[in-house]
Amino acid sequence: MRNPSNTLDLLEPHDRFVDRHVGPRPADILEMLGVLGLESLDDLTARAVPDAIRFDGDLNLAPPRTEAEILADLRAVAALNRPFRNYIGLGYHECVTPAVIQRKILENPAWYTAYTPYQPEISQGRLEALLNFQTMVADLTGMDLANASLLDEGTAAAEAMTLCHRIVAGDRDVFLVSDRCHPQTIEVVRGRATPLGIEVRVADHERFEFDTSVFGALVQYPATDGAIVDYTGLVERAHGGGALVVVAADLLALTLLRSPGELGADVAVGSSQRFGVPMGFGGPHAAYMATRDAYKRQLPGRIVGLSKDARGNPAIRLALQTREQHIRRDKATSNICTAQVLLAVIASMYAVYHGPEGLRRIASRIRVLTEILARALRELGYGVGPEPRFDTLRVTPGPRPFGEIIEAAEKLGINLRSWDDGTVGIALGETTGIADLQDLFVAFGGEPGDLNRVAIARLAAGFDPEFSGPLKRTTPYLTHPVFQRYRSETDLQRYIHRLESRDLSLVHAMIPLGSCTMKLNAAAEMQPISFPGFASPHPFAPVRQVPGYRRLISNLEDQIRAITGFAGVSMMPNAGAQGEYAGLRVIQAYHEARGDRERRVCVIPHSAHGTNPASAILAGMEVVVVGTDSHGNIDVADLRAKVEAHSARLGALMVTYPSTHGVFEEGIREICGLIHAHGGQVYLDGANLNALVGVCRPADIGADVCHLNLHKTFCIPHGGGGPGMGPIAVAAHLVPYLPGHPFAEVGGAEGIRPIAAAPWGSAGILPIPFAYISMMGGSGLRYATQVAVLNANYIARRLHGHFELLYSGRDGLVAHECILDMRPFRELGIEAEDVAKRLMDYGFHAPTMSWPVAGTLMVEPTESEPKEELDRFVEAMLGIREEIREIERGQADPRDNVLKNAPHTADAVTADDWTHPYSREKAAFPTAFTRKGKFWPAVARIDNAYGDRHLVCSCPPVDAYAESV
Numbered sequence: 001m002r003n004p005s006n007t008l009d010l011l012e013p014h015d016r017f018v019d020r021h022v023g024p025r026p027a028d029i030l031e032m033l034g035v036l037g038l039e040s041l042d043d044l045t046a047r048a049v050p051d052a053i054r055f056d057g058d059l060n061l062a063p064p065r066t067e068a069e070i071l072a073d074l075r076a077v078a079a080l081n082r083p084f085r086n087y088i089g090l091g092y093h094e095c096v097t098p099a100v101i102q103r104k105i106l107e108n109p110a111w112y113t114a115y116t117p118y119q120p121e122i123s124q125g126r127l128e129a130l131l132n133f134q135t136m137v138a139d140l141t142g143m144d145l146a147n148a149s150l151l152d153e154g155t156a157a158a159e160a161m162t163l164c165h166r167i168v169a170g171d172r173d174v175f176l177v178s179d180r181c182h183p184q185t186i187e188v189v190r191g192r193a194t195p196l197g198i199e200v201r202v203a204d205h206e207r208f209e210f211d212t213s214v215f216g217a218l219v220q221y222p223a224t225d226g227a228i229v230d231y232t233g234l235v236e237r238a239h240g241g242g243a244l245v246v247v248a249a250d251l252l253a254l255t256l257l258r259s260p261g262e263l264g265a266d267v268a269v270g271s272s273q274r275f276g277v278p279m280g281f282g283g284p285h286a287a288y289m290a291t292r293d294a295y296k297r298q299l300p301g302r303i304v305g306l307s308k309d310a311r312g313n314p315a316i317r318l319a320l321q322t323r324e325q326h327i328r329r330d331k332a333t334s335n336i337c338t339a340q341v342l343l344a345v346i347a348s349m350y351a352v353y354h355g356p357e358g359l360r361r362i363a364s365r366i367r368v369l370t371e372i373l374a375r376a377l378r379e380l381g382y383g384v385g386p387e388p389r390f391d392t393l394r395v396t397p398g399p400r401p402f403g404e405i406i407e408a409a410e411k412l413g414i415n416l417r418s419w420d421d422g423t424v425g426i427a428l429g430e431t432t433g434i435a436d437l438q439d440l441f442v443a444f445g446g447e448p449g450d451l452n453r454v455a456i457a458r459l460a461a462g463f464d465p466e467f468s469g470p471l472k473r474t475t476p477y478l479t480h481p482v483f484q485r486y487r488s489e490t491d492l493q494r495y496i497h498r499l500e501s502r503d504l505s506l507v508h509a510m511i512p513l514g515s516c517t518m519k520l521n522a523a524a525e526m527q528p529i530s531f532p533g534f535a536s537p538h539p540f541a542p543v544r545q546v547p548g549y550r551r552l553i554s555n556l557e558d559q560i561r562a563i564t565g566f567a568g569v570s571m572m573p574n575a576g577a578q579g580e581y582a583g584l585r586v587i588q589a590y591h592e593a594r595g596d597r598e599r600r601v602c603v604i605p606h607s608a609h610g611t612n613p614a615s616a617i618l619a620g621m622e623v624v625v626v627g628t629d630s631h632g633n634i635d636v637a638d639l640r641a642k643v644e645a646h647s648a649r650l651g652a653l654m655v656t657y658p659s660t661h662g663v664f665e666e667g668i669r670e671i672c673g674l675i676h677a678h679g680g681q682v683y684l685d686g687a688n689l690n691a692l693v694g695v696c697r698p699a700d701i702g703a704d705v706c707h708l709n710l711h712k713t714f715c716i717p718h719g720g721g722g723p724g725m726g727p728i729a730v731a732a733h734l735v736p737y738l739p740g741h742p743f744a745e746v747g748g749a750e751g752i753r754p755i756a757a758a759p760w761g762s763a764g765i766l767p768i769p770f771a772y773i774s775m776m777g778g779s780g781l782r783y784a785t786q787v788a789v790l791n792a793n794y795i796a797r798r799l800h801g802h803f804e805l806l807y808s809g810r811d812g813l814v815a816h817e818c819i820l821d822m823r824p825f826r827e828l829g830i831e832a833e834d835v836a837k838r839l840m841d842y843g844f845h846a847p848t849m850s851w852p853v854a855g856t857l858m859v860e861p862t863e864s865e866p867k868e869e870l871d872r873f874v875e876a877m878l879g880i881r882e883e884i885r886e887i888e889r890g891q892a893d894p895r896d897n898v899l900k901n902a903p904h905t906a907d908a909v910t911a912d913d914w915t916h917p918y919s920r921e922k923a924a925f926p927t928a929f930t931r932k933g934k935f936w937p938a939v940a941r942i943d944n945a946y947g948d949r950h951l952v953c954s955c956p957p958v959d960a961y962a963e964s965v
Contacts, residue, residue, distance in 0.1 A: 013066045017775035020067075021520055022787050023866035029787065032794045032867060036813075041786040045695055048789055048813040050666045053696045059562050064777030067524035073774075074767055078533025080548030084410075085436060086279070086538035088417045089392050089427025090182050090224065091153050091250075091757070093274040094536075096430055100489045101276055101349050104496045105342070107530060109717075112342055113506035113521055115513060115845065116721035120317035121309075121903050122840055124938035125499030126345060126720045127316040130304045132482055133272075133286070133348035135954035139477035140254040141247075141268035142261025143290035145953040147301040148318075149272070149344040149722070150336060151574050153248060154188035154757030156269040156287040157181075157218055159300045159334055160246040161189055162618075163267060163291070164216030165198060166298055168244060172215035173198055178205040180223035181248060183742050184757045189218065191739075191753030195588065195620030205234055210241030221249045221260065225425065226385055226392030228257065230471055235264035251275065251288070253390045255356070255363045258471050267291045274429065276350030277343050280529070280764020281549050282539030282757070283574055284723035286344035296320070296951065300334035302721070307947025309940040310901070311908065317942050319951055335577040335614040342719030353492050356478040362430055364465035366391045370428050373437050375459040376451055377444055388467055392427040394419070400445035409443040415541055416443075480955040502938040503720075504845050509935070510869045512795075514817040514848040514858025515609070515660060517690050517712035521768070524775070525715055528767035539758040540743040553760055556770045560729050563773075563781070564706060565699030568735035570747060571727045572754065574761035576687060579707025579726025580615035580654070582739060585752045586705060586730060587652050587681045588619065589737035593750060599651040599679065603642060605634045607659035609685045610852065621651060632661030632807030634671060643678050650680040657701065658688050658815035660852045661807045662792070672702025681705070681734075689713045690862075691789060691816035694782025698729070705730045714769035725762055725769075787863035788816045791870060795861055798874045802881045806856055817860035819853060820877075828887045829894050832857055835880055840903035840937045841923065842876035843930055872929060879926050893917050898926075903937035 024032065029041065038044050045054065065073070086094055097106070105111045117123030117130075130148045137146035150156040161175050175193060177186055179202050186202055193200045201208075205219055217238050222228045231247065238245045246267040247260035252274050254260075260268040273285035291299055297320060305319030351359060370391050374384040382398035400408075402422045409416050414436075417425030426440065434456060441451040466472060486492040505511075511518040528534060537546050557569040573579040584602070591599040602621040604612050607628045616623050624642050627635040634655070643650060653675045658664050665671075672682045684703035690713040692698070698706040710716045711724035718724075730738065740747035744759035760766070776784060796805055796818040805812075806819040822832040832855050836846030848858040861870055883899060886892035896916055898904075904923040914920055925931045 015066060017064065017067055017522070017524070018780035018783060021522060021776065021864060022784055023864050023869070024787060024791070028867035029790065032790055035797055036793055041783070041790065044790055044793070045786055047811050048809065048815065049664050049695055050668070052669050053701050055695060055697050055700060059694060059778035059781065061559060061562055061778040062774065064780050065774050067775065070771050070774050071524055071527060074528040074771065075531060077548040077552055078528065078531040080551065081533040081537050082545045083532065083536060084413050084415045084541060084545055086415045086541060087426045087428060087440070088415050088538050088540050089425055090184065090417065090540060091271055091273070092279050092538050093427065093429035094279070094431040095274045095276055097276045097278060097346070098350065098353055100493050101346055101353065102530065104493055105346055105349060107526070108500070109521065110500045110503070110505050110507045111345065112526070112717040112719045113518070114503050114720040115511050115516065115518060115718050116338070117318060118849070119836065119840070119846055120315065120942050121837065121937040121939050122504040122845065122935070124316055125502035126341060127304055128499055129345040129348050130339070130341065131306070131316055131955055132352060133344040134304055135480060136348055136351045136478060137251070137288045137290050138954050139479070140251050140259065141249060141290040142259025142475065143268055144293040145296055145299070145303070146288055146290035147299055148304050148339040149286040149341065150289055150301050151340060151578065152283060152285060152287050152757040153182070153269065153271040154185045154754070155578070156289050157185050157246065157248055158189050158192035159336065160267045160269050160289060161193065161198065161216060161218065162196065162334065163295065163298055163300065164244040164246065165196070167295060168215035168242065172213055174213040174215065175200050176205065176208050176214060176217035177202045178217070178219040178223070179203060180205070180225060180227065181218060181220040182224045184754065185248065187742050187754050188757060191585070191755060194753070195585065197620065210238050210243050212242070214241060214243045216244045216246060218246045218248060221247050221257070222253055222390050222392065225394040226389050226427070228388045228390060228471060231263050231265070232470070239264070250390070252359065252363050254473070255360045255477070256367065256390070256465070256467055256473050258473055259475065262475065266295070272344065272347035275347035277346055278535035278764065279538050280535055280762070281537045281546065282760055283762030283764060284340055284343050286340035286347050300336045302339045303953055305947050306952040307943050309942050311940045313939060315939040315942045317944060317947060319947055319953060335581055335611055335618045337577045337611050338575055338722045338724060340723055341721040342723060345720070349492070349496065351478060352483055352486050352495070355483050355487065359478070366428050366430065366432065367465045368460060368463060369432055369437060371463050372456055372459045373426065373428070373440060376437070376441050376446065376455070380444055380446055382444065388471065391429070392425060395424045395426065395444070397422055398444070405444055409440070412439045412443055414439060414443060415538060415545070482955060504935055509844050510861060510865045510873060511845040512847045512859045512861050512873060513845070514662065514819070514860040515687060516718070516848065517709070517860060517862055518718065519690070519715060519862035520864035521715050521717040522772070525768045525771040526717070528771065529765055534764060534767055539763070543744070549763060552766060552770055553763065556766055559770070559773045560708060560727065563693055563697070564708070564729040565697035566706070566729035567732040568730045568738055569727055570738040571725070571760045571763070571766070572739050572741070572746065572756050573707065573726040573728060574756045575722070575724045576707060576709045576711070576726040577611045577615055578755060579728050580611055580683070580685065581618055582755045583683050583705040583707055583728045584616060584619040584621065584652060585755065586728070586734050586737045587683065589750065589752050590681065590734055591651060593737070596679070598649050601646040601649045601651055603639065603646070603650070603653045605639070605655060605659070607632060607634060607656065607661045607852070608654055609656045609660055609687045612654040612656070612685060616654060628661065632659060632663050633665045633667070636667055636671065639671065640674060643674055643680070647678040650675070650678050652681045652683050654683045654685060656685040656687055658691050662814045662817040662819055662858065663807050663809040664815050666810070669702050676702070687712065688816060691785060693785050694778060695785050699731060705734055710769045715772040716765050716768045723762055723765055725765060727761070784863045791861040791863060791865060792816050792818050792859070795859055795870060795874060799877055802878060806853060817858055820857045820859060821855070822857060823855040825884055826855070828884065830884055830887065830899055831855070834899040834902065837941055838880050838883070838899045838902035839876060841898070841930070842879065842926055843933065843935050844873060844876055875927060898923055903941065905938070905940050906936045908940060
């Protein structure tokens with residue numbers, strides 16, 4: 001905080017956000033600089049960051065605003081978005097977020113600040129919620145297993161296509177997409193297919209002939225026009241021709257309809273948005289994918305599975321992690337590196353709260369309302385499409401002209417879907433009521449009052465919401481007790497709190513994960529996402545109705561241009577890996593426009609972010625890996641040799657800066673120049689942009705495109721592994737190729753096809769980075785970057801002489817993270833995993849373990865952590881080092897010690913029997929802090945190998961699972 005030096009200072013805002021965001025106080029910063037032998041933050045920047053790329057100018061951002069000012073501004077911007085009732089459909093529906101779920105999960109930092117559950121012993125709460133999600137999806141789709149969610153329905157469908165392509169043997173390269181799928185899904189699938197050499201045929205699935213060139217098919221259930229088709233015949237024809245079938249299914253409809261699995265489908269995909277998640281102008285929403293057990297090792301994304309811990313108790317963890325793309329790199333089957341965890345948790349809790357009978361009632365009510373409206377419109381003289389139907393009508397022309405209907409509906413505050421042939425679509429949802437039907441009736445030319453309650457009763461007479469015939473759902477779902485128990489708010493909030501208490505999040509302690517940037521997600525940044533003006537709009541609402549969103553997005557794009565130095569921005573990518581993919585596809589489009597179609601080689605240093613090779617493969621590129629030297633820098637000689645060898649085919653270099661090794665490389669501009677000299681483009685991975693903002697600009701370094709992890713650098717929370725945003729910023733010559741979309745004027749004149757289902761990605765969380773940047777201002781952002789680098793160097797220096805620092809740059813300094821080498825302890829039987837698990841006993845989440853270098857820990861403290869927390873972490877690491885020395889000196893058993901047995905649960909230390917040679921106190925309370933603020937791991941160390949050998953990815957009967965372990 002500032003101390004006013006004169007009276008005029010008191011006229012300035014008294015509560016600067018930068019003082020709330022940055023952890024260390026000014027006196028702490030001076031003390032930390034003293035440990036490093038430095039005088040100022042600018043001195044640190046001058047020594048750590050190469051002179052050739054350092055940016056000392058003004059970012060030309062607006063002056064910083066206070067929390068009160070930005071909240072007032074965003075409230076006014078949100079209010080500009082007109083609150084229409086949206087019956088557009090296309091996979092997005094109005095629904096109700098139960099208040100208990102909104103308050104206890106969506107707006108609860110104990111849920112949204114948690115990290116991906118790579119340390120499952122302290123992640124059991126959200127893992128259980130994700131297991132519930134997988135169970136819900138598997139039950140409703142009739143499939144053997146589901147993953148823990150994907151980004152959106154469009155990308156899930158594209159992932160399903162590539163899944164089928166990998167599974168089906170031979171040279172088949174044709175994929176059928178039914179012309180009755182959602183248009184945005186068709187475009188995303190088409191875009192994904194192009195670089196992979198897959199031919200997408202959009203056709204009438206009923207007339208399509210499966211020959212030996214076809215490997216798969218995608219259909220919509222119900223179809224985009226509301227028709228409900230029995231696909232059993234299609235499945236038989238496809239299977240007879242050796243192809244697989246993907247069904248994009250509405251989960252709520254599946255409470256009444258026969259499941260895709262029962263229809264014979266091989267894969268089911270879709271969105272869980274209507275399970276309590278606001279539309280948010282396109283996201284974030286948890287998509288899903290479910291498939292047969294035979295394909296589990298090909299399934300993209302994360303899978304949560306059951307195992308057992310060291311004490312034989314059931315425990316949950318991420319299963320089959322060796323499938324993950326950042327581990328498999330160029331051998332990956334997908335570049336998906338996240339799940340929409342926070343949204344999947346919300347959707348799963350929605351199912352837990354309502355249970356099977358509640359979901360069925362919601363679906364039945366929607367179906368009855370749809371039938372009443374259909375009968376009423378038919379009486380007015382309109383055609384309403386074939387039966388059976390669930391929630392959507394495609395209305396053919398009648399007494400009122402098409403244009404007048406749309407105009408009348410808008411005057412009533414209603415959005416409808418329009419087709420080019422003059423038909424009108426109406427998709428009802430959970431929030432639809434009788435008054436809404438009456439307004440829709442009037443929009444189509446009915447007399448106000450004609451659709452009264454007497455008329456509604458007459459129209460509903462004799463209608464059975466149950467489907468009849470082969471499409472009727474007869475199989476049970478959501479039979480596990482978790483979906484039966486929690487009907488009252490009292491019960492549900494206690495269940496949510498029990499799960500919350502089993503997770504360590506930023507409300508408990510620092511999460512020092514290298515490359516993941518677990519910084520403060522301020523309440524003032526988070527609050528606006530719940531404003532109705534931001535939460536409620538449909539992503540395909542007419543632009544004139546959402547001027548608030550357009551202003552927000554335009555202003556955020558301006559901020560990103562200022563920070564990066566680039567000319568153009570696309571907000572479409574809804575995850576970091578999506579940004580990587582989008583950036584590479586834009587580069588490819590640029591080359592192709594110049595006639596350089598052979599430029600398909602992507603050079604990737606070993607120090608690049610782990611997602612890069614997988615994204616390049618997905619973009620149809622050939623990966624050439626470049627080594628690093630003993631200091632962790634790119635081996636320029638190796639780079640030069642490989643660039644020259646592939647000069648005629650060089651498409652791009654993917655480089656992470658600062659590198660994943662945690663250093664600012666001195667030769668980065670020379671490297672970029674080399675790529676350009678050979679006709680390539682430079683893609684800069686923005687995963688570590690939080691070490692650059694205000695200090696360097698990617699455009700000045702020599703990059704042509706970069707993506708920004710808004711969920712890291714710009715404070716969108718991880719949410720336990722999602723939501724995220726990964727927009728790309730590009731140089732002027734790449735602007736024409738930014739991705740377009742069929743429902744919005746976005747992208748360049750020669751833009752690539754959409755890479756996400758919504759035009760602006762997960763727009764509902766864009767208020768977060770806008771608020772952060774606006775409250776920090778240019779000087780605040782630079783200050784945050786400098787403190788992030790200071791915090792990392794302070795930890796590295798404090799641990800010097802106790803742990804080996806793997807890489808460093810000039811003057812022994814690191815960037816925003818440091819890699820500690822645990823490999824020297826292997827001769828004592830101690831691995832990096834043992835240190836990671838022991839840190840739980842000290843009350844910390846472990847740093848990033850064994851990545852990017854096996855046997856190491858990568859530490860990133862972020863600028864938000866105060867010096868007191870940094871010192872507590874150092875104390876924990878020094879305590880663990882002393883415990884290792886006890887093994888070295890023979891004072892501790894090499895096999896039965898506090899590290900090998902970590903983490904220690906309350907159950908273990910309070911058990912009647914205690915056979916270890918160390919005390920219970922040493923096990924559980926290694927520091928004074930842990931005695932007054934203990935976080936207990938929920939389970940002991942988990943046996944991952946057992947879980948992979950006995951894969952269980954949905955909620956089994958508790959008794960059955962207890963018997964298995």
